[in-house]
Amino acid sequence: MPSLDIAGLISKVALGDRAALASLYSAVSPKLFAICLRILKDRADAEDALQDVFVKIWQRADRYAATGVNPNGWLAAIARNQAIDMIRARRPAADTIGDEGLDIADGSPDPEAVSIGLGEGRRIDRCMGELAPERADAVRNAYVEGLSYQELAERYSVPLNTMRTWLRRSLLKLKECLER
Structure with missing residues (x-):
């Protein structure tokens, strides 16, 4: 279904139109389910998400309407954030020492979320290939697997702020590449 139709369905859902919600579900649930399943790695959890x-x-x-982003990107961000929230909720209380330890990527739409919404996987792959392999892997782990900044910093043995900088710069490079 074209983005324009999905945006229209979201607008109708905002007005309380249940039929529009059913149509939206039919149109985008497979893609949103795939996002949840990729992050949660469990079919039952993905269905709940x-x-x-x-x-x-x-x-x-x-x-x-106030966000001004691609409707597919907006929907993908909601699915991704919900799956990540479920992972965070599963963690034992001992793992939640402070919010600093659970830093997660900003929930606002980023270049990757917009690109997922546009369905341009080949362009993304080409642009990811332009990143250093370690940086591309960090981007995938953060935005596909849902790892937090802290988890990525530990995995790559770098300071937390360095990991944030890697991801920010990588996303900017991806954005530049996708705009070409």
């Missing part, structure tokens, strides 16, 4: 995603869409559809 997808249900929560559509509850959030129902509740937040009125906020979509």
